[in-house]
Amino acid sequence: QSVLTQPPSVSKAPGQRVTISCTGSSSNIGAGYDVYWYQQIPGTAPKLLIYGNTNRPSGVPDRFSGSKSGTSASLAITGLQAEDEADYYCQSYDSRLSGWVFGGGTKLTVL
Amino acid sequence: EVRLVQSGAEVKKPGESLKISCQGSGYSFTSSWIGWVRQMPGKGLEWMGIIYPGDSDTRYSPSFQGQVTISVDKSTSTAYLQWNSLKASDTAMYYCAREAPSTLLSPFDYWGQGTLVTVSS
Numbered sequence: 001q002s003v004l005t006q007p008p009s010v011s012k013a014p015g016q017r018v019t020i021s022c023t024g025s026s027s028n029i030g031a032g033y034d035v036y037w038y039q040q041i042p043g044t045a046p047k048l049l050i051y052g053n054t055n056r057p058s059g060v061p062d063r064f065s066g067s068k069s070g071t072s073a074s075l076a077i078t079g080l081q082a083e084d085e086a087d088y089y090c091q092s093y094d095s096r097l098s099g100w101v102f103g104g105g106t107k108l109t110v111l
Numbered sequence: 112e113v114r115l116v117q118s119g120a121e122v123k124k125p126g127e128s129l130k131i132s133c134q135g136s137g138y139s140f141t142s143s144w145i146g147w148v149r150q151m152p153g154k155g156l157e158w159m160g161i162i163y164p165g166d167s168d169t170r171y172s173p174s175f176q177g178q179v180t181i182s183v184d185k186s187t188s189t190a191y192l193q194w195n196s197l198k199a200s201d202t203a204m205y206y207c208a209r210e211a212p213s214t215l216l217s218p219f220d221y222w223g224q225g226t227l228v229t230v231s232s
Binding site for chain 1: 146148155156157158160161170171172173206208211216217218219220222223224225
């Protein structure tokens with residue numbers, strides 16, 4: 001079981017909006033540590049999508065946005081495109097484990 | 112351009128030792144933490160540990176402490192992940208990744224291409 005909990009899969013039609021949740025606890029997200037999101041297209045290395053809870057690195061479309069509240073965070077993708085089909089992972093720091101933790105990942109299917 | 116280039120795929124037998132590498136370029140190698148992440152077949156990302164090349168300060172995930180060794184060679188800007196005795200359960204893709212330069216906790220902003228390790232008798 002991952003320290004950060006994500007839904008295993010979500011699916012939406014092209015053009016729609018989808019949100020992916022990431023639930024942690026008082027030793028990670030709830031302790032105020034930042035949440036990061038990564039996109040992993042099958043067969044490739046993960047790519048940083050969101051940092052500092054809400055910020056997008058240069059080159060990431062503004063269709064991707066992040067939010068954080070309490071012990072949870074969310075990734076939202078609007079105007080879904082076929083190229084968004086990938087696995088998405090959240091990451092944060094855990095003070096109890098003294099290290100980084102990842103969510104279990106969410107497979108996004110664009111129908 | 113920041114690049115992390117990992118060594119090639121490995122096929123090993125149980126009980127054998129292995130050291131895989133990750134060479135950084137395009138940035139100050141000694142100024143950013145380098146982490147290792149495991150991805151077992153069809154599974155998610157697992158953080159294994161991290162090293163600061165500047166002083167070789169190393170931290171391990173409790174799940175991997177004692178199972179692997181992370182090291183670095185500053186002279187070649189290369190980080191290593193090593194096993195003394197491989198198990199079939201070590202079969203996975205291993206990624207190295209750079210923590211973005213910062214005095215605080217930072218995300219992994221650049222990743223290597225991955226090294227596939229297969230352990231089979």
